[in-house]
Amino acid sequence: MIKTPKVERFFSLYFPLLVTMTFIMFPFYWTVNTALKNEGDIVKTPLEYIPSQITFDNFINAWNNIGFAIYFKNSLFLAGCTVVSVVFFATLVGYALSRYRFKGKKAFLLLLLCTQFVPGAMLIIPLFIIFKNLGLISNPLSLIIAYTTFQIPFNSILMNGFISNVPVQLEEAAMVDGCSRLQAIRHVIFPLLLPGIVATGVFTFIYAWNEFLFAFMLTNKAANFTLSVGLSYMMGEFNINYGALAAGSVIALVPAIIMFAYAQRYLVNGMGGAVKG
Numbered sequence: 001m002i003k004t005p006k007v008e009r010f011f012s013l014y015f016p017l018l019v020t021m022t023f024i025m026f027p028f029y030w031t032v033n034t035a036l037k038n039e040g041d042i043v044k045t046p047l048e049y050i051p052s053q054i055t056f057d058n059f060i061n062a063w064n065n066i067g068f069a070i071y072f073k074n075s076l077f078l079a080g081c082t083v084v085s086v087v088f089f090a091t092l093v094g095y096a097l098s099r100y101r102f103k104g105k106k107a108f109l110l111l112l113l114c115t116q117f118v119p120g121a122m123l124i125i126p127l128f129i130i131f132k133n134l135g136l137i138s139n140p141l142s143l144i145i146a147y148t149t150f151q152i153p154f155n156s157i158l159m160n161g162f163i164s165n166v167p168v169q170l171e172e173a174a175m176v177d178g179c180s181r182l183q184a185i186r187h188v189i190f191p192l193l194l195p196g197i198v199a200t201g202v203f204t205f206i207y208a209w210n211e212f213l214f215a216f217m218l219t220n221k222a223a224n225f226t227l228s229v230g231l232s233y234m235m236g237e238f239n240i241n242y243g244a245l246a247a248g249s250v251i252a253l254v255p256a257i258i259m260f261a262y263a264q265r266y267l268v269n270g271m272g273g274a275v276k277g
Contacts (some may be wrong), residue, residue, distance in 0.1 A: 028253070034246035035059065042242050058243035059251070066241075070223060071230035076255075078140055078226060079208040082147040086204045087197055088118055089152050094159025099168065109160075122152070123219050131218060138221045146218070148210045155200045162196030163189065167266070200252040204264045226248050227252040 034042055035052045062068045097109065127146060128137070136142040166189055175183035212228040219229060231252065236246045 027166065029273060031249050034242055035250050039241075039243055039252075055130075057248035061241075062244040062247040062251065066120055066234065066244055066248070067222065067225070067230060068227070068251055070228045071225050072251065073222060074140070074253075075226045075228075078143050078147070079205045081140075081144045081203045082151065082168065082208040083201045085148045086151045087201050088157055089148070090155035090159045091163075091177050091193070091197070093152065093156035094161075094163050095189075097156065097160040098163040099171075106258065110276055111268075112157055115153045120213055124213065125237055127214070128217055138219050138224050140224065141217050143208075143211075143215055146214050147204075147211065151204050151207060155204060158200055158203075159193075161198075166192050198263050202259055205259060209252075209256060 033049070033051060035058050036051045037048070038055050038057065041048055041051065041053065044142070058183070087098065097105065127142075131137055131139075131142040134142075136145075170182070170192075171184045175181065185242065210228060211226075212232065215226045215229050216232065219225060222233075227248070231248050232243065234235050234241060236247065238262045
C-alpha cells in the first residue's frame, strides 16, 4: 500500500475541509461576536474580531424588552404540535405504503414526491383566503395545519423507507402469538422505528422552527409572532438594533443546535435506514 505524503494529504484533505468550515462557521461566529458587544463596539472601526468587553445586555434586552420570551414560547408550541401531528400521520401513511399493495400505489408515491416541487409562495394567497374565511388568521392553529400539510408528504416517504426495513415476519410472529395488528405495531414495529421517528421529528421541528413566509403572512398580532417573524420586525426603516438582533438570532439558534447534538446518531441511523428502504 502506497502511503500518501503528509503535505499532499494536508492539501487534498484537511485544507479543503478547513476552508469549507471557515466559510460555513464565520457567519455564526460573527453573530455571536456581535451579540456579546455593546452598541459602541459593534459600529466601531476598525472592526473587533474578538470582543474587548463582553456584555450580555443584548440578550437581556431581546428576551425581556423586545418580546423574545413570547416569540420563543410561540415557536416552541408551534414546532411541538407540528412534530406530533406529522409523526403520527406520516407513520400511518408510511405503514400503509410499506405493508399494503393497492392500485395506484406508484402514482400516489409520485404525487407525494411532486408536492415537494411546488413553491410555497404559490400557496400563500389561497391559504390566506381559506384561513381568513375560517377565522384562523393570526391563530396558531392555521400555522400548525399548514406546516403539517407541507411536511406529511416528504416524511411519509421517509417513514415508508424506515418501515420497509423492518421484517414483516416480526409482525406475523406477534399476530400468531395473539396480538392484533395494532398491538403488533405498538409493541414490535414502533420500538424498531425509533431512529426513523426521531429523524422525522427533527426534520419537522427544524422546518417549523425556522419557517418565515407563512408565519409572516398568517400572523398579524405581535403576541402570536414566531422567532423568525419577530427577528424580521427588528429591522426598521431607519434604525436597526444590531446587538439585540444578533442576540435574538443566537436565541433562535440554540434549540436547533441542542436538538441536532442530541439526535445526530438517530439521524445517521435513520437516514441510512431510509436509503436502504
